[in-house]
Amino acid sequence: MKIHSPEGNIAAESRGLATAPKDLNGVKLGILDNTKPNAGLFMKQATKALQEKYGVELVKVEEKNAALAAPEDLIQGLSKEVQIVLTGAAD
Amino acid sequence: MNEEVNLIELARVEEISVELLEKYGWGDGLPIIAPTPERVDETLAETDLSPDEIVAVLAPRFGEASVRAIATNAVMAGCSPKLMPVLITAIRAMARKEINLMGVNATTHPTAPLAIVHGKIVKELGFNSERGAFGPGNRANATLGRAIRFILLHIAGANDGDASTQGQPSKYTYCVAENEDDSPWENYAQHLGVTAPSALTLFFGENPHNFHDMESEAPENILDKAASVMATLGCNNACISSAEFFICLCPEHAQTIAAAGWGRKEVQEYLYQKARRSAKELRQQFHLRVWQDWMEESPDEEFLPVTDSPENIAIVVVGGAGKHSCVIPSWGMTKSQTLPII
Numbered sequence: 179m180k181i182h183s184p185e186g187n188i189a190a191e192s193r194g195l196a197t198a199p200k201d202l203n204g205v206k207l208g209i210l211d212n213t214k215p216n217a218g219l220f221m222k223q224a225t226k227a228l229q230e231k232y233g234v235e236l237v238k239v240e241e242k243n244a245a246l247a248a249p250e251d252l253i254q255g256l257s258k259e260v261q262i263v264l265t266g267a268a269d
Numbered sequence: 270m271n272e273e274v275n276l277i278e279l280a281r282v283e284e285i286s287v288e289l290l291e292k293y294g295w296g297d298g299l300p301i302i303a304p305t306p307e308r309v310d311e312t313l314a315e316t317d318l319s320p321d322e323i324v325a326v327l328a329p330r331f332g333e334a335s336v337r338a339i340a341t342n343a344v345m346a347g348c349s350p351k352l353m354p355v356l357i358t359a360i361r362a363m364a365r366k367e368i369n370l371m372g373v374n375a376t377t378h379p380t381a382p383l384a385i386v387h388g389k390i391v392k393e394l395g396f397n398s399e400r401g402a403f404g405p406g407n408r409a410n411a412t413l414g415r416a417i418r419f420i421l422l423h424i425a426g427a428n429d430g431d432a433s434t435q436g437q438p439s440k441y442t443y444c445v446a447e448n449e450d451d452s453p454w455e456n457y458a459q460h461l462g463v464t465a466p467s468a469l470t471l472f473f474g475e476n477p478h479n480f481h482d483m484e485s486e487a488p489e490n491i492l493d494k495a496a497s498v499m500a501t502l503g504c505n506n507a508c509i510s511s512a513e514f515f516i517c518l519c520p521e522h523a524q525t526i527a528a529a530g531w532g533r534k535e536v537q538e539y540l541y542q543k544a545r546r547s548a549k550e551l552r553q554q555f556h557l558r559v560w561q562d563w564m565e566e567s568p569d570e571e572f573l574p575v576t577d578s579p580e581n582i583a584i585v586v587v588g589g590a591g592k593h594s595c596v597i598p599s600w601g602m603t604k605s606q607t608l609p610i611i
Contacts, residue, residue: 179285182304184295184345184423186338189323190331213557243559245372245602 199261202232208260209236210252212244221264234262294428296345297418297441304344312340312350316357324357325364328371330426334360338424339416346416351394352409355469358610359384359417362471367604373473374427378505379437380473380600382417383515385585386446387458390467390610398446400589403477414442439476445587451520452586453527458607460533465609472515472583472605475504477595488526491594492536496543498596500575505601507546508555510564510577512599516540519588537579545572559602 199205207225211218228234238259242248256263285303289295302308313320313336320337327334336357343356363370363382373380386396397407404410418440421427433440449456458468478501480494499506499514506512516536518526526536549569551558558565561577576582583605588594 179303180306181285182306182309182337182341182344184304184338184341184419186333186335186424188331189326189333215557243602245376246369247371 202228202234202262205232205234205261206237206259207234208238208240208256208263210248210256210263210265211239211241212265213241214244224264295423297415297422299441301345302347304341308344309337309340312343312348312353313337315350315353316340318357325360327360327364327420327425329374330424332424332426334364334420334424339420342419342423343412343416346412346419347408348412348416349394349408352413352416354610355386355390355394355413355467356416358469358608359413359471360420362469362606362608363417363420365606367606368471368473369603370425372602373600374421374425374431376600377432377434378600379433379435379440379475380603381437381439381443381476382414382421383439383470383472383474383597384414384417384444385457385470385472385515385587386413386444386467386610387456387470387607388449388465388467388610391446391449393467396444396446398448398587399451402445402448402587402589404442410444410446411442414439414444417444418442437476445517448520448586448588451524453524454533454584454586457583457585458609461607463607463609465611467610468607469610470583470585470605470607472513472597473600473603474513474515474597475599477517477597479593479595481593482522483592486525488529488531488536489539491522491526492539493543495594495596496540499540499544499598500546501598502546502550502554504598506575506598507551508557509559509599509601510561510574511559511581511604512576512601513581513583513605514540514544514576514599515583515585515597515605516594517585517587517597518594519591520586521590521592522594523586533584534579536584537582540582541574541576541579544575546575547571548573 209221286300318336322336323333325334394409396409447456478498480498482491485491548567548571
């Protein structure tokens with residue numbers, strides 16, 4: 179028996195993950211906080227550990243609504259000022 | 270994934286359902302109808318659109334909802350081919366930016382897409398707007414809602430992307446029709462200015478929350494119960510002021526209210542005034558709020574509405590005999606869409 183696939187094609191171009199920096203020493207760090215409870219706390223603690231271990235420099239903290247995609251200009255702004263971003267924490 | 274998949278030596282629908290779910294992750298766990306080319310072609314014959322036309326691109330997978338893919342899901346869900354124009358309208362509505370499909374599919378909230386069918390097509394296609402309208406027991410209601418869910422699962426990618434903590438039963442199917450024959454008012458789509466003979470509303474919300482009033486003859490007494498349900502601290506409306514409510518009034522409640530000379534506007538305004546909690550309590554309960562500035566600036570002793578405008582309270586007449594109505598709170602960061610069915 180042959181059947182149709184219910185999935186449809188994917189319209190978006192597939193993107194891989196950005197290449198991780200080989201060396202974290204002295205890199206500029208940003209935080210993208212989705213404002214969910216404890217997200218900021220978690221990322222600030224992670225930043226502290228990275229500062230102590232690698233001397234990363236926290237240069238920018240941005241916030242966004244957890245229910246909406248981050249605005250393009252916010253992402254572009256971060257990409258110009260920092261080399262790594264901590265994000266992704268939720269509930 | 271190719272448009273066609275071979276399933277050799279499987280003849281019984283139970284086996285096909287298990288195979289599809291286990292091998293490809295397709296379906297909702299209940300038996301499905303195999304979308305054979307013959308069945309899909311029969312469904313495609315009910316639309317003038319080309320099978321390859323892309324009706325919408327659906328997040329978070331950014332899957333292309335081609336007419337053929339929509340028809341395939343319709344077959345799997347058990348839809349009559351004649352439901353195609355209604356289903357296509359639902360998918361168009363779902364893709365509008367105001368719905369915020371990326372958020373809907375990524376949230377831990379149990380939100381599900383409620384489709385409300387209005388107008389001439391309700392009777393033409395046999396939707397149930399009367400007794401037991403939310404189900405079970407009617408093929409059009411059950412399968413249209415299920416097909417919408419299938420499209421979320423298969424095309425939008427909600428099988429992996431739906432992050433709901435507990436889910437909810439309306440994620441299987443969630444479709445109802447408006448009971449215009451027994452409504453004292455014009456239908457909801459007409460109220461919004463959608464003048465086409467038939468229309469569909471799509472709204473991402475919770476399961477219905479029942480309220481009953483067996484005795485009141487005053488609109489206020491009936492609506493106080495609705496307001497009480499609306500003002501719960503547990504729904505997202507309490508901390509997101511732009512969130513809508515859908516109030517599905519049974520015909521007897523609607524007729525009692527209308528007999529006092531009230532229209533939709535009076536009902537909306539009354540509920541807006543009554544469904545409130547103190548600003549102090551709301552602030553204590555929610556440190557994360559998406560409120561209008563005037564709400565943030567209000568003193569603690571003020572009682573704030575649980576939605577920031579009477580227009581966020583949608584009034585629809587649904588159901589048969591009896592005095593049970595319901596409130597459907599919103600997911601929050603989404604806005605319902607009402608489109609003509611063409």
